[in-house]
Amino acid sequence: MTRLSADLPEPSGIDSTVEIDARTISGFQSNGHAVVRGLASGDEIAAFRPTLEALVARMTSRAPPIADRDTYGKAFLQAHNLWTRDEAARRFVFSARFAKAAADLMQVSGVRLYHDQALFKEPGGGHTPWHQDQTYWPLDTNDTITMWMPLVDVPADVGTMTFANGSQTHGDLGRYIIGDESEARFNEVVTDMGLPTSTHGALKAGDATFHRGWTLHRAPPNPTPLLRSVMTIIWYADGARVSADVSGARFYDHKLWLAETSPGERAEGPLNPRLWPR
Ligand SMILES: O=C(O)CCC(=O)C(=O)O
Structure with a gap:
């Protein structure tokens, strides 16, 4: 792997910031997810895709x-930490616009990078089972967030994520890693707790959904010939510490994404630059 510097790249067009409106922020605060349409323009996506x-x-x-x-x-x-391999990928992942949107939605003053992750659902790809991302994340804060941004238009028959509204307020709903058991157990949890579910439906390339680390979510299978190429970026509130619990599913995440940090220390390793404020 060619490890590129975590120094911030020279500002470019993708760093120009936008204001997230108050309604979107309050929806995110109560539901644990939100959509921001047109966060990147069609031209910007065409340049990076x-x-x-x-x-x-x-x-x-x-x-x-x-x-x-x-x-x-x-x-x-899945492919992870593209930013360490390519300068253009680093500019995309380090975008001040994306990081500020994440901070605004969480209402925190700054965010650090946890990691990026490409999630390409292939033609004939299966469903993404219900899960909570933070099961995997050894961070001592609930202020964690993923941006899910398609690089192609995603029509309704390919589908985007479904979220269980308000599930983030319950924190850890059971340590299930992603698979058949998480799908079955969390289906029961959603029914038993009467959690309403919702989706933001079809998305254009450059639209983005955001969800919290404890927000329950899933995605449908892809019965179409389209490669559903999606980039995700995960951040956490600046100042967060590595949690005391780095066992189970969190063991490898600690090693991979929080390199050179120990439980209890501030999560400020070399792979975790502060991306907002710049
Ligand atoms: O892309 C998908 O199908 C699911 C994505 C997901 O679970 C996530 O970004 O946390």
Whole structure:
């Protein structure tokens, strides 16, 4: 891996910031998710998409055929920390616009990068089972957030995520890693707790949904010939510490994304630059 510097790149067009309106922020605060349409323009996505897609194709070239994968593997091809491999990917992931939107939605003064992650649901890809992301994240804060931004228009028949509104207020609903058990158990949780579910529906390239680390979510299978290429970026509130619990599903996340930090220390390792404020 060519590890690029975590120094902030020279400001570019993708760093120009936008205001998130009060209604979107309050919806995010109560539901645990929100959509921000047009966060990146069609032209900006057109400029970054070839590089990002080619990089993901290289990083996932050894993936077995879908039929040979388990439920989680069938959901998407995954590639992580693209920013460490390519300068254009670094500019996209380090975007001040995206990081400020994340801070505004969480109503925190600053955010640090946890990691980026490409999630490409292939033609014939399976459903993404219900899960809570923060099960995997050894961070001592609930101020964690993912941006999910398609690089292609995603029509309704491909589908975007479904969220369980307000589920984030319940915190850890059961330590289930993503798979058949999380789908079954969280289906019961949603029903038993009477949690309303909602989706933001079809998205254009450059639209983005945001959700909190404890927000329950899932996504449908892809029955179409379209490659649903999506970039995600995960941040946490600046000042957060590495949690005392780095066991189970959190063990590898600690090693991979919070390198050179120990439980109890501030989560400010070399892979975790502060991306807002710049
Ligand atoms: O892309 C998907 O199908 C699911 C994405 C997801 O679970 C996430 O971004 O946390």
